[in-house]
Amino acid sequence: MKFSDIYGHADIKAKLINSATSGRVAHAQLFTSKEGALSLPMAIAFAQFLSCTDKQLEDSCGICGSCRKYAILAHPDLHFTFPFFGDAKTSCNDFIAEFRENVIKNPMLSFGDWVDAIHGEGKNLNINILEIRSIFRKLALRAYESEYKILIIWLPEFLKKEGNILLKLVEEPPDNTIFLFVTEQQSEILPTIISRTQVLKIANYSHAEIEQYLLQNELVTDVNIARNIALMAEGNLNRAVKLTGGVESPIFEMFRNWLLNCHSGNMENIFEFTDKLTEGGKDFFKIFLIYGLHIIRATMVSAHQAETNWLTPNENEFVNKLSKFIHIENVQEIYKAFNDSIFETERYGNVKLIYINLSLKLKSSMRPLVKSMATQIN
Numbered sequence: 001m002k003f004s005d006i007y008g009h010a011d012i013k014a015k016l017i018n019s020a021t022s023g024r025v026a027h028a029q030l031f032t033s034k035e036g037a038l039s040l041p042m043a044i045a046f047a048q049f050l051s052c053t054d055k056q057l058e059d060s061c062g063i064c065g066s067c068r069k070y071a072i073l074a075h076p077d078l079h080f081t082f083p084f085f086g087d088a089k090t091s092c093n094d095f096i097a098e099f100r101e102n103v104i105k106n107p108m109l110s111f112g113d114w115v116d117a118i119h120g121e122g123k124n125l126n127i128n129i130l131e132i133r134s135i136f137r138k139l140a141l142r143a144y145e146s147e148y149k150i151l152i153i154w155l156p157e158f159l160k161k162e163g164n165i166l167l168k169l170v171e172e173p174p175d176n177t178i179f180l181f182v183t184e185q186q187s188e189i190l191p192t193i194i195s196r197t198q199v200l201k202i203a204n205y206s207h208a209e210i211e212q213y214l215l216q217n218e219l220v221t222d223v224n225i226a227r228n229i230a231l232m233a234e235g236n237l238n239r240a241v242k243l244t245g246g247v248e249s250p251i252f253e254m255f256r257n258w259l260l261n262c263h264s265g266n267m268e269n270i271f272e273f274t275d276k277l278t279e280g281g282k283d284f285f286k287i288f289l290i291y292g293l294h295i296i297r298a299t300m301v302s303a304h305q306a307e308t309n310w311l312t313p314n315e316n317e318f319v320n321k322l323s324k325f326i327h328i329e330n331v332q333e334i335y336k337a338f339n340d341s342i343f344e345t346e347r348y349g350n351v352k353l354i355y356i357n358l359s360l361k362l363k364s365s366m367r368p369l370v371k372s373m374a375t376q377i378n
């Protein structure tokens with residue numbers, strides 16, 4: 001992966017390249033960002049640059065022996081540690097083929113995508129003691145081909161207290177060893193690890209950057225839709241790309257009908273709708289929920305007489321009516337119910353159960369607000 005394969009983030013790339021060319025590479029670095037900021041590909045591109053035998057001014061060459069091995073993430077001096085599931089005899093070695101395949105296929109890979117890829121729904125993913133021991137073994141060896149041995153630890157928030165075993169190694173690493181920690185939840189990492197690293201904060205993409213990405217890559221052609229998706233994605237490029245698959249589908253009609261059924265308490269219709277909504281799998285369901293949050297936010301904006309000019313005319317009409325039923329008193333609990341459902345979808349993935357639970361919550365949250373929503377929304 002070259003720096004040029006990663007969208008935007010010119011400042012971060014310049015900083016990393018500068019550290020490498022000036023020979024001031026910190027041996028333990030923490031790349032910290034939110035999901036969808038492409039911090040994992042950034043760490044890989046940096047590692048590739050460090051190992052490249054024909055470095056260009058602003059990027060690795062992409063064609064030397066080292067770069068070719070990096071292209072398939074199979075350089076002998078590049079190691080990965082990441083969350084996985086299994087018994088005490090399982091380590092990242094058992095998942096490395098899937099990891100390489102999935103990162104190459106989608107460098108933006110989120111934790112949720114990873115769980116899906118390895119069928120880890122409902123399983124307890126972590127980084128276990130055996131994996132940490134294997135890190136010691138791998139790094140004890142001499143570098144085979146490049147100047148550095150590089151270990152990328154993706155999502156060190158899964159290390160828990162076992163991470164303390166790593167401290168000594170991070171503090172006094174073997175020669176020419178570099179640790180690149182890549183986190184999406186810095187607050188969950190052991191402070192003792194953070195204090196031993198040089199922190200590099202990677203910002204979310206701006207709405208404008210995401211909008212531009214979608215248009216440039218022709219994922220959408222309509223500027224308004226691109227803007228709408230950028231707002232929904234909240235800086236998460238991976239999410240934005242996935243949303244392009246959902247927004248032009250009849251998601252609005254589905255959402256509107258579902259909310260109507262929740263309000264009227266029509267359980268039969270809600271159950272009937274389960275298969276239709278969940279057949280698209282976890283990804284579609286998550287997009288559906290994110291879309292829901294987007295509409296609920298718009299109801300708040302609309303209630304304050306502010307412009308909701310990013311919505312389509314149909315959405316605007318619906319939002320105006322909906323703002324009578326989702327208001328200042330219940331918006332927080334409804335918002336939380338959606339966010340909880342998104343979180344659960346990412347983590348455990350029993351989509352049908354999450355859907356039914358959320359429907360029941362909405363049924364009770366919305367009911368006292370108005371007597372006859374159905375007639376007024378229609």
Ligand SMILES: [Zn+2]
Pocket residue numbers: 051052053054055060061062063064065066067
């Ligand atoms: Zn190269």
